Amino acid sequence: MALVREAVGLTLRTARTSQGRTLRDVARAARVSLGYLSEVERGQKEASSELLNAICAALGLSLSGVFNDVSIELSRHESVTLTVVDAA
Amino acid sequence: MALVREAVGLTLRTARTSQGRTLRDVARAARVSLGYLSEVERGQKEASSELLNAICAALGLSLSGVFNDVSIELSRHESVTLTVVDAA
Numbered sequence: 262m263a264l265v266r267e268a269v270g271l272t273l274r275t276a277r278t279s280q281g282r283t284l285r286d287v288a289r290a291a292r293v294s295l296g297y298l299s300e301v302e303r304g305q306k307e308a309s310s311e312l313l314n315a316i317c318a319a320l321g322l323s324l325s326g327v328f329n330d331v332s333i334e335l336s337r338h339e340s341v342t343l344t345v346v347d348a349a
Numbered sequence: 350m351a352l353v354r355e356a357v358g359l360t361l362r363t364a365r366t367s368q369g370r371t372l373r374d375v376a377r378a379a380r381v382s383l384g385y386l387s388e389v390e391r392g393q394k395e396a397s398s399e400l401l402n403a404i405c406a407a408l409g410l411s412l413s414g415v416f417n418d419v420s421i422e423l424s425r426h427e428s429v430t431l432t433v434v435d436a437a
Contacts (some may be wrong), residue, residue: 263412264399264402265401265402265412265416266398267398268416307395307397307398309395310352310353310354310355310395311352313353314352314353323423323424323427324351324353324423324427325420325421325423325424325427326420328356328419328420328423329417329420331416331420332413332414332416332417332419332420333413335411335412335413336411336413339412339413
């Protein structure tokens with residue numbers, strides 16, 4: 262089953278790289294450590310709600326938009342799971 | 350600014366009560382403590398991704414559907430914030 266923190270991490274990393282920004286730049290703007298942001302982006306750490314707000318603000322993104330993308334990413338995993346089950 | 354854990358809590362509580370189920374029933378099905386589920390529903394505790402999966406499975410909901418609802422709930426707060434700013 263997909264993990265929410267992985268979908269959140271992928272969404273945030275995709276947004277950051279599409280803006281051509283570095284981890285260092287966004288971490289500084291969000292006032293979080295570079296290591297923390299890196300772990301969140303790799304889906305290795307659960308981001309607290311307060312730090313998610315800070316990261317989304319640093320990226321100029323709305324929380325609702327980010328979680329809409331997270332939902333789409335999660336549904337992609339659910340489709341893959343269904344396909345695998347169908348093929349079995 | 351809205352907090353993701355509050356939107357997640359409200360979404361899960363709304364889903365549970367619309368199914369006419371008790372905290373005890375869902376906590377048992379998800380193998381989490383009743384106190385933990387209650388705190389998550391009230392937006393007082395961040396749910397880990399693993400326990401979110403267990404709670405969604407206990408409610409018979411897809412993660413993507415839950416996070417689509419979370420996104421809608423968050424956008425509602427963003428609209429309210431914009432309205433307040435406009436009125437100022």
